[in-house]
Amino acid sequence: MKFDVVIIGSGLAGLACGIRLAEAGKSCAIVSAGQSALYFSSGSMDFLSHLPDGRQVTHPLAALSELAKQAPTHPYSRIGEKKVASLIYRAEELLRESGLTLTGSASQNHYRITPLGRRRMTWLTPARVPTLELECPFPCKKQPYKKQPWENVAVIGIEGFLDFQPNMVASALQKQGIKAQAQEVHLAILDRLRDNPSEFRAVNIARLLDLPENGSLLAEEIRRLSKGHDAIILPACIGLESDQIVENLQIQVGKPVYLLPTLPPSLLGIRINQAMGDRFHQFGGMVMVGDAVNGVEMEHNRITGVYTRNHGDIPLRASHVVLATGSFFNNGLKTEFDRVYEPLLGLDLLENPARGQWTRQNLFAPQPYLKFGVNTDEYLRPLKAGKAIANLYAAGSVLGGYDPLAEGCGAGVSLLSALFVAEQIISEAVTEPKSGKSRQPEQISGGEVTQ
Numbered sequence: 453m454k455f456d457v458v459i460i461g462s463g464l465a466g467l468a469c470g471i472r473l474a475e476a477g478k479s480c481a482i483v484s485a486g487q488s489a490l491y492f493s494s495g496s497m498d499f500l501s502h503l504p505d506g507r508q509v510t511h512p513l514a515a516l517s518e519l520a521k522q523a524p525t526h527p528y529s530r531i532g533e534k535k536v537a538s539l540i541y542r543a544e545e546l547l548r549e550s551g552l553t554l555t556g557s558a559s560q561n562h563y564r565i566t567p568l569g570r571r572r573m574t575w576l577t578p579a580r581v582p583t584l585e586l587e588c589p590f591p592c593k594k595q596p597y598k599k600q601p602w603e604n605v606a607v608i609g610i611e612g613f614l615d616f617q618p619n620m621v622a623s624a625l626q627k628q629g630i631k632a633q634a635q636e637v638h639l640a641i642l643d644r645l646r647d648n649p650s651e652f653r654a655v656n657i658a659r660l661l662d663l664p665e666n667g668s669l670l671a672e673e674i675r676r677l678s679k680g681h682d683a684i685i686l687p688a689c690i691g692l693e694s695d696q697i698v699e700n701l702q703i704q705v706g707k708p709v710y711l712l713p714t715l716p717p718s719l720l721g722i723r724i725n726q727a728m729g730d731r732f733h734q735f736g737g738m739v740m741v742g743d744a745v746n747g748v749e750m751e752h753n754r755i756t757g758v759y760t761r762n763h764g765d766i767p768l769r770a771s772h773v774v775l776a777t778g779s780f781f782n783n784g785l786k787t788e789f790d791r792v793y794e795p796l797l798g799l800d801l802l803e804n805p806a807r808g809q810w811t812r813q814n815l816f817a818p819q820p821y822l823k824f825g826v827n828t829d830e831y832l833r834p835l836k837a838g839k840a841i842a843n844l845y846a847a848g849s850v851l852g853g854y855d856p857l858a859e860g861c862g863a864g865v866s867l868l869s870a871l872f873v874a875e876q877i878i879s880e881a882v883t884e885p886k887s888g889k890s891r892q893p894e895q896i897s898g899g900e901v902t903q
């Protein structure tokens with residue numbers, strides 16, 4: 453099978469890259485081994501909330517030059533300040549065009565409320581999740597008369613559902629000066645699920661609550677429990693297919709309804725995955741679901757064939773290949789006792805110190821292993837034995853040089869590197885790397901080279 457581009461991995465990076473390429477008319481296939489980090493994410497997207505030295509960042513675009521000084525191999529530093537500034541708005545547009553309604557903008561971070569009821573700085577948040585402005589969090593001393601739409605909330609959990617604790621959320625909100633009271637709904641329609649704790653999860657609950665015949669039962673309970681409150685916070689266990697179901701509930705109870713992410717699987721993240729997958733399909737993209745790339749064929753420093761588990765010895769052919777396989781979480785990177793490696797091609801890694809320095813004892817300190825990842829040239833082409841592979845690009849969390857957790861930049865790096873790589877491919881601006889030795893075709897699988 454022949455394509456312009458084969459993308460390995462269908463996470464945020466693979467999908468964003470695929471959408472941009474397919475939109476530009478490239479024939480594009482994504483090989484997807486399984487669920488991406490989106491299924492486990494909050495649904496909020498971080499751009500940059502801290503510098504590597506720990507300083508907080510409120511205005512990410514203004515912090516990029518300092519970031520480049522502190523972390524020259526950070527993907528944003530490789531992409532360049534000007535380019536990041538233009539691609540970040542393109543990323544916002546791409547998400548909007550995929551049908552996602554997100555609060556926030558790259559010009560300034562905001563706070564989202566976490567599943568524990570605390571504040572966390574971020575870039576974009578699903579519109580249903582409660583947020584606070586950075587400069588005027590509640591209660592706002594600068595504008596004391598400013599009213600939040602959720603100053604007096606009923607935090608309503610679901611009896612027996614352990615992945616969301618309304619008491620904990622309400623108590624954390626109270627400590628921030630917000631009137632909040634914890635409640636729990638008991639709905640007999642959930643009893644069968646409740647009897648099996650491993651099945652009593654957000655997505656399964658949503659499949660039942662989203663049924664039209666259950667809407668008014670839920671609304672009646674919520675209306676009763678939220679008397680005297682001006683807004684409602686629920687765990688994100690409703691509206692799996694569409695926000696319209698939450699909108700209908702809101703109309704029935706007559707008060708704003710907000711959702712907080714739960715423990716995985718995350719309905720808010722799954723919605724992003726669905727919306728972006730649909731957008732990719734709309735442009736004619738193909739996703740090979742449940743397949744996995746297990747080797748590549750190389751000739752003259754170019755990938756000439758991509759082998760997958762389901763296609764056996766019939767290679768996928770493409771002019772360009774994008775590696776978007778994620779980090780340790782999705783086997784984009786692997787470890788043995790004293791070795792970290794990129795399993796498909798055995799690529800060079802950034803930040804790969806001795807075993808004893810992978811982690812810090814203090815669990816809450818930034819962990820060095822989070823910065824491990826593939827090393828690239830300035831076009832984000834991965835290096836192998838110090839040399840860029842001519843038609844391979846890397847995007848997303850397989851890249852090294854940044855800490856998505858401590859720097860609060862996970863989704864931003866995935867989206868921006870994906871769009872940057874797509875631009876290189878669309879414009880075909882990149883030249884061959886120097887000193888390309890002519891070689892016989894070779895097959896690479898599992899990071900081992902076999903002639």
Ligand SMILES: Cc1cc2nc3c(=O)[nH]c(=O)nc-3n(C[C@H](O)[C@H](O)[C@H](O)COP(=O)(O)OP(=O)(O)OC[C@H]3O[C@@H](n4cnc5c(N)ncnc54)[C@H](O)[C@@H]3O)c2cc1C
Nearest residue numbers: 461463464465485486488489494498745778848849862863
């Ligand atoms: C659990 C978790 C939660 C997170 N939550 C947030 C959050 O709330 N906000 C935020 O900003 N950031 C978050 N992050 C950071 C996250 O890394 C990025 O936001 C982003 O979603 C990563 O996307 P990705 O496409 O780079 O990788 P991934 O989402 O990991 O996707 C990689 C994909 O590649 C596939 N794959 C791997 N190997 C192969 C192969 N050989 N063949 C075919 N397919 C393959 C995998 O199956 C997977 O589909 C989170 C990260 C994790 C791990």
